[in-house]
Amino acid sequence: MYNTERQWSKGRSHYSVDSYYARNLINLFTEPTANGLIHNLPVGGILSESFSALQSTRFRSQLNYDASFAERHHLAVLGGFEFSDRKAEITANGVYGYDDNVLTVGAVDYTRTYPIYEGLSGNASIPSFGDFSSTVQRFVSLYTNMGYTYRDRYVFTLSARRDASNMFGVKTNQRWNPLWSTGLAWNMKTEPFLREIEWVDQLKLKWTRGVSGNLSGAATQRPVLTYLSRADYTRLPYAIIQSPPNPNLKWENVLMTNYGLEYGFFDNRITGSLDYFRKVASDLLSIDPIDPTSGYSSMTRNVGRIKSQGFEWNSNWHWIRKGNVAFTSSIALSYVKDIVDIYNGVENTAENYVRNGGRVLTPLQDRVLYPVFSYKFMGLDGQTGDPVGVWEGEPSQDYNRIVSDSLRNLDYHGSALPLFYGFFQNNLKLGPVSLYVNIAYKFGHHFTKPTISYPSLINSWGGHKDYEKRWQSSGDEEHTTVPSMDYPANSVRSNFYRYSSANVEKGDHIRLQSARISYDIKKLMNKWTNGSGQIFMSINNGGVLWSRTKSGYDPDYSGLPPSKNFVIGINCQF
Structure with a gap:
């Protein structure tokens, strides 16, 4: 080709x-x-x-x-180059x-x-x-x-490829990347001990293991020069080294092992699959500090490794299949946890980690990819309403020291990405009426909710509903965590409270993703023309049905959530 x-x-x-x-x-x-x-x-x-x-x-x-031979064996082989x-x-x-x-x-x-x-x-x-x-x-x-x-019962697969690119190291063994995968499958339904069990329609065990490679344009084997038209003072053309050379640059490798089960029961009224995987991504490219006397403080190199594991379950249930009445349900549940096993890149300051709130990729060894950290919060001072933190293991209001504390003294809450997620879909058909509902859910993550910032309020009228919950007199600390208003506003005090554990909440929630109800008007249209059509009403972004948050914020959106979308219409085909 x-x-x-x-x-x-x-x-x-x-x-x-x-x-x-x-x-x-x-x-x-x-x-x-x-x-x-x-x-x-x-x-x-x-x-x-x-x-x-x-x-x-x-x-x-x-x-x-x-080719097939001896009525029991089937072999398929292909090979090529690109x-x-x-x-x-x-x-x-x-x-x-x-x-x-x-x-x-x-x-x-x-x-x-x-x-x-x-x-x-x-x-x-x-x-x-x-x-x-x-x-x-x-x-x-x-x-x-x-x-x-x-015998259509045991399956063995093997694939191998070797890719090369001019993006990688000058050494041949780094330009070429060997990739492979192998797998086994056992169709248990064809075994004599399951063949006569009528309610089992399909049952298959499978195992795969392989290595894949990722290509990134963040670094190259040779130095990259950028030529510019004029320098500010000499007004002459000049060039800068955009990225230093890396002759040892390699592919990112991903080793994946998967165990799976496929099933079908009761005339395939219940079907689905269950997969468990373990993944190791090595030689990951990341910013790595180098000797500054070289003219650069850092460069992109193969320095990281991430270990992941999880499972994925998908199942379909056909509750009713009779004439023009049908009711089916589908459910999916996934679990994925990524841990940074090796990271030799630059470690950010504690302040950067709490400000990111897990919204920006900030790798940290032995933590999840998107960690959520916060300052330790010990409540409010009963006399002044000032927020109280921790410095050297003791309650403190020295905010400059608290926000510059080391990373190990922060509260670690977990991942900003949900560990569990999935959906639950239902389809109901009663004659000409059809109903579809899609519900999504996410569990196992945290987020930092927004709150009042007194410097923003005073300087730019940036208000927030937490203002009415602020501490105003002794005793308020028993039922609120919002500090008293200070003037002139102390930005360090405000940032400490804003990124403290008082504002970190669990993000578990269930939401209505979409729903649709329709009425088939084909019989009505056949009185005048040979066509079909539907009258329908649908909703998208239906909003949160249940949430573990106490503040009422949507965990998926740091700002305004997308508006609900309602549609009423007629769809006709002639």
């Missing part, structure tokens, strides 16, 4: 002389003098154009062999003083700097539109697959 692809695209942006963008830029570089105005940027429109081209080639050759080459180029440029009627442009000196607002804002150079880039990616793959079946 040979495939070639060519893509071209062109972009054009024209700002007329009357547009705000053009007028503002012209005025910005205009100098008032005793003899009048000097327009360092010519009066006229601004035109920018871009052109991109993509050229890719792919070649694949494959041989297949498939090559791909992809080149992308982007060109962009622009002009000033452009007149769209007569197609003329003005001259601009990009090498000089000009005073902005008569020097009140310093000097600046006229922005340049020039941008040129070119990227080449090449991949080579060798692969083979084999499957053997004995």
Whole structure:
């Protein structure tokens, strides 16, 4: 198989002389003098154009062999190789003083700097539109697959491939990445001891194990230079090393082992599968600190490893299947937990971890990928309403010391991502009426809820409903955790409370994902035409049905949740 692809695209942006963008830029570089105005940027429109081209080639050759023999054996084998080459180029440029009627442009000196607002804002150079880039990616793959079946009962599979890319190390053994997988399956239903059991329709055990590879463009084997048009002071072209060379760069490898069961009972009224997996992702790319005397404080290298395990269960129940009445249910439940086993990258400060709240990838050894941390909270001071934290094991209100404390003194709550998640779907059909309900659920995670920030309230009127719950007099500390209002507002005090354990809640919840009810009007339409149709009403983003949070916030959204979407309509086909 040979495939070639060519893509071209062109972009054009024209700002007329009357547009705000053009007028503002012209005025910005205009100098008032005793003899009048000097327009360092010519009066006229601004035109920018871009052109991109993509050229890719792919070649694949494959041989297949498939045969059955002795009425018990079946063998299928294939092998081949694949090559791909992809080149992308982007060109962009622009002009000033452009007149769209007569197609003329003005001259601009990009090498000089000009005073902005008569020097009140310093000097600046006229922005340049020039941008040129070119990227080449090449991949080579060798692969083979084999499957053997004995008596339609025992199955053995084996696959192997070797991939190479020009993105990786100069050493051959790092350019090439061997990938493989193997599997076994046992169709137990064909065994004599299950063949006569009528209520068992299918029962299969399976096992697979294999290695896959990931490709990342975050680093390359050779140094990457970025050429820029002009330096700020010399006004001469220059280049910077965007990323240092890494001749030892390798593929990210993922070793996966899976144990599975597929089943079907009672004339396949109950079907489903259960899978348990263990995964080890090694040689993960991450920012790694290096000797700063090299000119860089860090670089992207293969330094990480993540261990994961979990299970996935899917099941379908056909409760009723009779005539024009049917009722089916589907349920799915998954559990996944990822632990950072090795991480040699930069460890963030304690303040960064509590501020992230697990919303940003912040790896930490022996923790989940998206950990939730908080400052220890000991309640409110009964006399002042100030929040109380912990410093060196003792209650403290020294907020500067508390927020700069080490990571080991924070409260660790767990994962910001749900460990358990799934859905429960129901379909009911009663003659022309159909009802569908989809309920989703997530369990086993935490989130940091928003709260009042007094500096934000005072400086920018950023209010919050927790303001009415604030401490106002002695005794309020018995029924609230919201500190008293201070003025002038102490931002460190506010941040300590905002990211303390008082505002961390469990994110377990069940929500109505969607629902739909419809009425089939085919019989009604057949009186006038040979068609079909439905009258329907549906809802999407139905909202939270149950939650473990006490604050009422939607755990899935840090801001406003998506609005409920109601639709009523008629769908006709003629």
